Amino acid sequence: MKYKAALFLILIFVIQSCQNENEKRLAENAKEAKKNAKIFNNINKAWIFIDEPINEVSEENIKTWAEWRDFIKEIGDKPRKTIGAFQKKSTAISKKAMALNNSIPSQFDQPAIKSRISVLITKIKMMDLFIHLSQIPDDKVAFLIGEINKELVSLERQMDKIVERSKIPKEQGEEDFLRMLDTTRAIPNASSVPIDPNIPRVE
Template sequence: MKYKIALFLLLIFMFNSCQNENEKRLEENKKEVKRKEIIFNNINKEWSFIDEPINEISEKNVNDWKEWREFLKELGGKPRKTIGAFQKKSASIAKKAMALNDNIPSQFNQPQIRSRISILITKVKMMDLFIHLQKIPDEKVTFLIGEINKELVSLQRQMDKIVEKSKIPQEEGESDFLRMLDTARAIPNSMPPIDQNLPKVE
């Protein structure tokens, strides 16, 4: 009889502890759902990219530079409903950003443009990395959205500067002068060094 009572008490104790664990698990799940909802709302509120050209030059590039056109198009359109949709969109934006290094128009294939494209790609990839983490740091994602927009403006303004600079007529002899400054075109010193031990003729 004592064994039955002890077994009965043990079963009641186990049942209560299981119930407590289930309640704790349910409470944790509710907190996790609430946390994810806050993250989603924060990202959803800030997800807005400059997907339209800001000047004539950038607008012309939309027609002439396929990779630029596709990148701006990918920036447009906002994901809906789930954080997974934002993750998918972010991965797609990162892929299109990487393609900006391909087929840069010759007029813009300059260090100033390439460096701005590299910075833009880095920030897009960072955003993509953060949004795919298990615990998404939403403040970092939203900060990077703003940074990406700044880089987009900087890149388009640099394109505009290059085009405006190319419209300025060169003065007579300026192209020759610029060629002389180009160290890659300099005539190499092919004369052998003078041996200091040779007798000098005076």
């Protein structure tokens, strides 16, 4: 009889422990769900990219530069419903941004544009990295979205400057002067040319 009573008490204890564990697990799940909902809402609220051209040059690029058009379209399509959708979109944006570096139109194939594209890519990659962490720092993702928008504006303004500069007629002889400034075409320095010891020298 004592054995049965002890067994019954152990059984009650086990059931009670399981109930406590379940309640604890449910409470933790609810807390995690609430936290994830907050992260999603913060990212959803911050996820606004400048996908409209800010000047005529950028608008023209959408028509003629396929990779720029694809990139602008990608950042303009806002994901919905889940963090997973934002993660997929972030990866897609990163791929489209990388493609910009491989296909810069000759008019914009200049250090000022290349450096801005590199900075833009770096910030997009950082956003993609943060949004894929197990504990997503939503404040950092939101901050980087703002930074990406700044880089987009800077890039589009630089493209506009290049186009405006190309419209200014060059003065006579300016082309020759610019060619003279080009160090890649300079005559090598005599001191850097090796001297042949067999050439006769005047003492």
